[in-house]
Every structure is written in structure tokens, then in C-alpha cells.
Amino acid sequence: MSTAYLTSILIWLPIAGAIVVWLLPLSKYATGSLAVLISLIEVGFWIEQAARFDFHHSGLQMSEQAKWFGELGITYHVGVYGFSVWLVGLTAVAMAACTGYGFWVGRDRPRAYFALMLLLTGATVGVFESQDLIVFYAFFEAMLIPLYVLIGVWGGARRMEATVKLVIYTMAGSLLMLAAIVVYGLHAHTFDLVNGPTSTSRWLFLGFMVAFAIKAPLFPFHGWLPDSYREAPPEVTAVLSGVVAKAGLYGMLRIAIPLFPDPTSFYRTAILVLAAAALVYGSMLAFRAPDFRGVVAYSSLAQSGLIALGLFSGTTLGRNGAVLQMIAHGLVSVSLFLLAGIVERRTTTGDFALLGGMARGRPVLATLLMTLGVISLAVPGSANFAGEFLILAGAFQRAWWWAAIGAAAIVIAAMYMLRLISAVLHEARGSTVADAALDVRPGELALIAPLVAGLLLLSAWPAAVSHHSFVGKWPKQPTSSSTFLAPGR
């Protein structure tokens, strides 16, 4: 297919861009502009890809395959499905906004900073597009490297502990996954995701699931989350929660569920319980969190639980809703973390005790935060409402109580979002809120407005994502239709 090059370009353009940005001895301003330009070109290529993608066709599209490890059947195999197109789009758009934010606030050491942001873009797109387990693993790991440095160099005061926790947690999961990949691939005689056989091994399934659950993160694997989300620069937190976390959920959707149908049913109840626990527990923590970022961070934990609930409900509705919710929550969470950064820049803190009354004289900030809050608490008509509704409807088909738990958690979601809005915008003026603190500037608005516009579009037409992700049955029957039983079941 003549459009296949788009898939690879989306991965390698930012990576090549990262090298160029790092090598060219440009001024701070020029470096930032170049990086933003590259990330906008990336968005352009994604639009091209989405426009040319045939959403009525069920198979892998725009695929490219090249020999990598000749002998073990490991190939550089990339391509996209309907749902991958949306996740790639989320990555491109969110990364462009976050790169722009880094440019706007003028990060130190711009060449390293922007190179890492572009590297992160390429690696994340690679995760969503790879169709070979080793390629997937390589990109999955490659995401961690720029994140580690971005948090470790540009993060807050307690960044060291945050990075150590982040790396140890995620690598523990990833290495389990590597072991599972080795075993799977040697038994299946292929590492290909499209033609690979399914397996009934529960150990392998758990190896993959733990890695994805840590990345997502799902309760009880979220120990790295609070520190990282607080200590990272706001735009990196935005990427981490809005985009990178989706890689874990994507892994469940693309690898854990289709390759391991039997273990999926075997562990379904356990995973649904954990997902529901994450949803309720995350929502409650978000309600208790004392600061802006804490609320959004724990709400991300809750949302990951909700999405996992949809994925593992094993129903078409739940799955469609999960993809829609991944996109919607990605956009909401990126915007909210960027707003948190904007507020912190004006007040030096995100602590609710020191904030308040920011709505007065700052209409743009108030409007943005209100809009995002309303979408985020899933007011009927919003994209999040559509996503949550589909997920809960899917969960309801499994058993009514899953839906009941989910609905209860959504009530708490309304509570914490309203608490966030009132603590920042309303109430008495906080001690750190100076009169001179500016409203959202045009430059900042230009970063967040497209994300909000995307959310409003999705609110108007959620079927754009939910009906254009899967065609026919998913997980597809593998073409080789063989199943093997790995040892140590």
C-alpha cells in the first residue's frame, strides 16, 4: 500500500528530529521553535494517516515489515488498526501541546530538553504502531529513558526519589514482560503480533499484565504515581498521565487480551475487582488530595481502572467505550496538568490551602477549568460521558454490580472535580494569589484550546472514535489459529 510510509514516518520523524535538535547549536528560541515545528509536522502526518485510513476495513493497515533479527523471526513490523490511529493521534497532539508548553515556559538546556521530548514522542508512537513483540518491547522501554531524564533534570525538589521509584517500578514490570516475551516467542516460533498464535499459559499472561498494570497504572501497582506526577515538570506529568499511561492500557487491549483468551477469562473476575478497586480508591484519594496535581493524578488512577473495567468486560460496548475513554481522558488529563502548570507558575504552588479566588478577573482560566471540569466529571453530552456510559453498559452486560460500582465512583468523580474547581477558582482568595497574577495568556491558550476543541468535537460526535476503532470481531482470530500450551501453566 502506498500509504505505508506514514506509519514509519510517524515513528522516525520525531526521533530524527530529536537528533537534529540535539546536534544543531541553535539559540534557545530557535531550538524550541524547531522542536515545536517538528511536532506540528508530526500532527500533520497523523492527519494524513487518519484521512487515508480505511475505517471500514478490519485488518492491519499501512503496515511495513522489514527483517531485523533474521533467524528468530523477529521483524520490524509496524502498522495501525482503527484504535491505534486514535492513540497515535492523541500522542501527536498531546506531545505537540506539551512541547509547546516547554517552549513557552523556556526550559533550561533547550537542546537536551526538546530532543528528549521528541524522542519520547517517537517512542510512544512506536508503542502504538508496532506489531512485533520485540519491537513493541523496545519502544515500551524506550519511553522510559527520556521520561527518566526529563523528570530527573527538570523536575522538582524531590525528583531523585521520584525517578528511582518510577524506573524501578516500571522496569520490574517490563523485565517480567521480557521474560514472558522470550518464552512466548520461542514456543510460538514467531514474535509477530498479527500472525502469532494464542497461548493458554497463565504465567505468560501475568508477566504481560503486570508490566501493563504498572504502566497504566492499575491498583495496586501505582506506587510510583504520586511522586512522579508531583515532581515532574507539569508538561511531562501531562504526557505521563495523558499518553504514556495509555501505553499500558493499549498493551492490555492489543497483547494481553487477544493473545491469551483463556487466561483472560480465567483472571477476568480478579482483574475486574482490581479495576473497580482502582476506580473507587483512586476517586477517593483524588477527593482527599490537597493539591491541584494530586487530584488530577489520582483521578488518572481512577480513570485507568475504569478503562480496564471496559477492556476486561469482554463486551463490544465496553471495549469501544474504553478506547473512547482513553482518548477523552488523555485530552482532559493533558489539559488539566497544563492548567495546573499555568496556575503553579502564577502562584508558585498547587496547594489548595494557598489557592482560591482565581476566577475573579481571569475569565479565560475560569472558562477553561470549568469546561474541562465539566467534561471530566462526565456531564451528559460530554465525551467522557459517552465513554463512561459505554464502559458501564458493557460492564453491565457482564454483571450488574460492576456497573453499580462504576456509577458510584463517578459520583465521587463529580465531587472531586467540583472541589478542585471551587478550591482554585472560587472561595476566598488564596494567600499566594496576587492581583498581578495574569490570566491565561494567548500563547498558553493556543496550547490548550486545540485540546479542548478536540474534546468538544468528541463530545458532539463520540462515535468518531467509538465506532471507528474496531470492525468486526476483536480479538481477531489469529490467522494461524493455533494455540499452544506453554509450560508452567
Added chain:
Amino acid sequence: MIHTPHIDWFALSTILALLAASGVSLLGAVLVPARLRRRFGASVSTVGFLGGLVASIWLYVDSPHAQTVVSGAFYRDRWTALAQIILCGIGVATTLLSWEHLGRNDDHIAEFFALLLASAAGMAFFVGAGNLMTLFLSLEWFSIALYVMCAIDYEQEGALEAGLKYLVVGSFGSAVLLFGSALVYGATGTISFDGIVRAIGLPTPTLERLMMGNSLLVVGIALIVAGLGFKMSAAPFHMWTPDVYEGAPTPVTAWMSAATKVAALVLAMRLMQSAFVLDRHLWSVAFAVIAVASLVIGNLAALVQTNVKRLLAYSSVSHAGFMLIGLSAGSALGGRALMYYLIPYSAMAFGSFAVVAAREKELGEPVTLENLAGFGWERPFLGVAMWFFMFGFAGLPVGGGFVGKFYVLAAAYEHGWAWLVVVGVLATLVSLYYYLGVVRAMYMRRPELALAGGSPPRDRLTHIAVGMALAVSVGSLFAVSPLIDLARHAASSLPF
């Protein structure tokens, strides 16, 4: 009249090129004026290693079928040739590094290059050794050169101590290996690898012979394994490694950590696969145990190091463990895994010590995690290279180390040792902590120390050497197929 065997000079051409360069360099120590000696020695060394590189590439291409030459004393095959290619590559890089970073004055510089070339020639002979006699002689040949190289910068604190320590422990290792060889000879009545495997395969006539021969052979193999363990610095034979790596001049450390390991591992695989292939059930378990010990001890000890050279020394112990996993699998896949792993490993090991050498010269004192602070920002290229080496060592997919680990784990699993996969994975996880510690030290701390003033040292050649290492280490991630094909052809000359 003494019959001399027919000698295939071409099979020895790599060694001869290196030896010739060594001799010329040694002459230079007397004939060339002192101020030109460094340039002279380094140039001769570069030419020698490049000549060796060309010869070994030629040998690789021209030796599709394994054969022994010089009455079975030496193997002319692709396994030997590929190892020689790697050794000569490291040699070129080491020469560039030593040119700028070895010693405070030029007193012994020409001798140093002569020794470097001689040790390389010894290793090039060692990897192709065809009987226990050539094995031991070439082992001593390169070891003696290394003992002197460790101590050559005798004004440097700890250099003499390092040399002496290496001499004592290394001689002990050699003695153990020699004793083992003697026992094997006693059990089989022959010293050539091919003869040994035939002798072991013979039906044993009497019960007594069976008992005696077997226990002699088993003890002999055990002692040989231990002796080789010293050279590849695998635990529990690694005690000398951190002290010697710390005390030796850093270019020498870079050379030892990369080249000695290549030589010892390549030879071990050959010896085990050709001479003792019928006792695979014995040595494969032994090497697996040594691998686990190296992984555990190397990684845990590295966690608490603050001196970067010691840290890297323990890291090299743990990597010996990884590569021994490939060796212990005793399969064609394991052979390929080992050969492939050596390529990025030697590049990363050399490169990381080269970066340390650059920092050491800048500071004039041993490099610790403390005084690496800010290095990444001050020296962007070296910093980024070190960043790649550390992440590559940790097995993240920024270099061939990732593929190497994947391959050895695959070999272990194919051999049916899932537990070894688990150990490897856990070891990798532990190793992340200290590798990332180096990155953290370089980039994420403010430099509290006031650095020595003045202009940064001249080190264009070091940059070239580090750049070569970086290119090999990153390139081997993308060029997996061609490199694995090379390794496969090399491994196909061993009897699997």
C-alpha cells in the same frame, strides 16, 4: 633431524602483524628521540592494529571451513577470525585513547605500545589455540604483558599495587589452569583438543581406567574452568578485578575489561565445545553456577560503589555472568548469543572506561560518582556517550546490549533453564540502580566542586575512540541480522 611441521603463515597473519608492530615500537623506545616517541609508538600501534584487522577480516572471509594448522596447534576458522576482528577493533580504540591519556610523561610510552600490541597478539593466538600447550603459552603471553601494563605508570598511586596484585592472582589462575591441563593430559594422554574429545569418546577398557580416568578428567576440567574464570573475572574468581581495574591506568583498564573478556570467553566456548563436548552435562552446570554467582555478586557489590572504575569493574563481573549464560547453554544459539553479545559489550566497556579516563585527566584525581557531577553538561558528547553506555549496559533498547541480553536469555530458555532466565531478569533489574546512578551523577546534580581551572584537555582522539564505541554499541541494535550472521558463521566452525 627435527621435523618441523608445515606452517600456514597466513593463518597466523593477524598475530604476525601485531608482533611486528610490537617489535617496531620497542625499537622506537631506543632509536626515536623522546619527544617523538609517543607519536611514533601510537602510530605504529594504530598501523599494527589496522593491519591485524585487515588480516583477520581476510582470514574470516577466506576460512569458511574450519581446519587446524601447525600440527593441530592452532585453529584457522571463523570463530578465531571474528574474535581477532573484535580484538583488533578494541586495539585501535585503545591506541587512540592511550595516545592522549596514558601516563604523565613519555618515559615508557613506546614500551607501553609494544606491550599493548604484544598482549593483543597473545590474545589473538589464545582465541585460536588448538591444544592445551598453546592455550597455556598464549595465556601467559598476554597475561605477562598485561601485568606490566598495569604497573607501567608507576608514579600513579596504586598502579604498582594493581600490577602486583594482578601478577599474584593471575599467576595463581594460570597455575590452576596448568594443573588442570596436566590432569586432563593424564586422563586422556593427549593435549590437542581434537585428540581429547576422541580419547574421551573411546570405550574405556577396564573398570579401573574408567574410575581413574574419569575422576582425573573431571578434576582437570574443573580446574581449567576455574583458571579461565580468573581471566574472564567471573565470580567467585573475580576478587582481583575491582582492585586491578581501579589501580591500573584507565586506558589499560579499558583494554583489559574489553579484550581480556573477549579472549577468555571465546576460548572457553571453543575449548568446552571441542575438547570436552562429551562432558557437557558437567561444565554446562558449572558455568551456569558461575554465571549466577557473577550476576549476584557483581550486581550487589556494584550497588555500593562510589568510585566509578570500581563500579564498572563489578559491572564487568556481572556481564561476564550474562555471557556465561550463553556459554552454559552449550548450543549453537548460545554460541551466537555469546559472540554477538561480545560486540556491543566490548564497545560499551571500552567506551565507558574511556569516558572515565577523560574525566580523570580533567580532574587529576580518581573519578567518583560525586565528582562526575555536571560532567554531562560540560562535555556534551562524552556525557551523551556515557549515557548510552550506561543505558545499554542496563539492557535498555538503546544499544546492542539489549539484543545480547535477549539472545542469552533465549539460549538459556531453549536449553530448558527457565530459572536462569529469571535470575538474569532480576540481575538486570538490580543493575539498573547503579547504571542510572551514573547518569544521575552526570546530569542531575549541581557541580558542587570547583573544578580545576584552565582549558579542557586536548582529547580529540579520545572523542574519536568514544565515537567508535558509541557507533558500534548503537549500530549493533540496528544491524542485528548482519552481526548475527557473522556470529552464526563463526559459531558454525565449532562442533555443536
